[in-house]
Amino acid sequence: MNDFDPTTFLPDDLLDRIRERAPIHDRENTFPQQDLEDLRDAGYLSILVPTERGGAGLGLAEAAILQQRLAGAAPATALAINMHLVWTGVAKVFSDRGVPGLEFVQDGAVAGEVFAFGISEGGNDLVLFGSDTDAVPDGDGGYAFTGTKIFTSLAPVWTRLGLHGLDTTSADAPQLVFAFIDRTDAVTTSDDWDTLGMRATQSRTTRLDGAVAEADHVVRRIPPGPSPDPIVFGIFSVFEILLASVYTGIAHRALELAVATAQKRHSKKTGAAYSQDPDIRWRIADMSIAYDALPPQIAALARDVDDRVDHGARWFPLLSGVKHRAITMAKQVVDEAMLVAGGGSYFSANELSRLYRDVLAGAFHPSDPESAHSTAASALLGPIES
Template sequence: MTAFDPAAILPDELLERFRSRAAQVDRDNVFPEDDLADLTDAGYLGILVPTSLGGAGWGLAEASLLQQRLAAAAPATALAVNMHLVWTGVAKVLADRGIDTLRFVQEGAVAGEVYAFGISEAGNDLVLFGSDTAAVPTGDGGYAFTGTKIFTSLGPVWTRLGLHGLDTTDPDHPKLVYAFVDRDDAVVTRDDWDTLGMRGTQSRTTELHGAVAPADRVVRIVDPGPNPDPIVFGIFSVFEVLLASVYTGVARRALDLAVDTAKSRRSKKTGLAYSDDPDIRWRIAEMALAYDGMLPQLAALSADVDAQADHGALWFAKLSGLKHRAVVVAKQIVDEAMLVAGGSSYFTRSELSRLYRDVLAGMFHPSDPESAHSTVAAAWLGPVAT
């Protein structure tokens, strides 16, 4: 493995191409296919795949830095590719623990397969602990899935969908089935993504009408409910770290834009540059203090996942807290950047205006504020007495 250099994988000129496209992608409400093509050519889909399988061989800590860098240029592109990286990251987490059932995901990523994340369902606040999608055994070790998944990023372009469903063949002992299906006639992707922000993710609703995962694509069967199974930890850990990375990248871009604005604007009243105004200096310092606090947390927890550190019962509290703090801090920083930039940032042509809309999406990803607080409270106080 060579020394890690984020700028070598995502050079400035490539990021500027992404940034130059982002406003039009948002305005037209389309998927950034040119961005995906550039990322594919750069080997980005395989950054978490071991070198022995043709990938870059990086860990979650390196992927976090790359996603921060990408999100600072094109948040929606970063959030969309996040979902592909979740599955390659889960494959790595499992492989690090001696479970090789997702090797086909690693091989597929290197070959150009694009993996989507089919877990979210309307009204299902159990998330990883339950599913309203029916998983029916096909009799040969495979499963047929029928149900509706929401927020399926990469909607127009994914080639394989990782998902879960509930097998109730034995109603007294239901099982959650994790598997992968191909894009075929049994899968319908609705063209229904028309949102306030993160429009380029094209996180469309996905209908499953008996979509079949063959036996060799059924990767895990577990009991519903809170579960220590490695796939649950793998999904939760990679998902939360990479989400936190994207919104930390958004925060960095907003901070940079605020600094640039403060240096370039001059007060008519005082004649001073905004960068010399004590109120502006205090506001930017607050932004930088908040941003700096996120970096060591991201670095430490992503490295701990890679190193298989043992946080015991606190793992889920730490991960949900990381994601929650990243989104709250990012939103705070974007808010402050808007005030530094002044009224011009309120126009849709402003990049800050787009970041302001994009950052709001963070509150809706698991763990949402309620779930994060519930998880942390349970870790420190124990479960609620019944």
């Protein structure tokens, strides 16, 4: 970790190209195809794949640093790639712990496949612990999935969709089924992504009508509800840490822009740079103090996942907590940066204006603020008495 150089995987010239394209995709509401191609060529899709399977062999701790760096250039690109990295991260959690079943994800990532995340469903606040999607066994170990998934990032380009559904017909039903499907005629991607921010993720609605996961791509069958199964821990840990990383990267970029603006703006009253104004200095210091807390927290939790530290039941408040703190901090920092930059930041062409819209998406990712607080309260006070 001490020798890790993020510029090896995200060199400055690559980030410069990605940053230049970000406002175009935001304005035109298009997917950053060239970003994806450049990142694929740089081996970024397989950074979490072990070297023995052809990947870069990085840990979650290094991936978190890279995602912060990528988000500073193009938040929506980073968030979209996050969803692919979640599945390769889960595969790493499995392989690190000697659990078979996701080797095809690692091999696919090395081959250039793009894995999307099909868990979210409208109105399903159970998230990982339940599903409104029907999973019907085909008798040969495979499943046909019928239902609707929302916020499917990478919608125009994914080659395999990792998803879950509920099997209500087998002898041991109900069982949650986690599996991967290919893009076929049984999958319909709606062109419905027209949002306030994070527009380039193209996280469109996905409708499944008997979409088949073959037996060798059915990863897990577990009872609904909280579970110690590695699929639950793998998804939750990697998802929360990488999400926290993206929004922390946004905050870092907002702080950079605020500092640069304060140094070049001058007061008509005094002629001095805004960087000499005590109120501006306090505001930027407050932003820095808030931001500085998050990178070490993310790094510590990511290393614990990599090192297979057993926090037991504490894992869930730790993970939901760091994600919640990251999005709360990032929104605060971007708010403050807008004030430092002044009225010019209100124009849509200003980078801070885009960051302001992008950062708002953080509150809608699991764990949402209510879930994070409920998890923390239950860990400290026990469950609510019935």
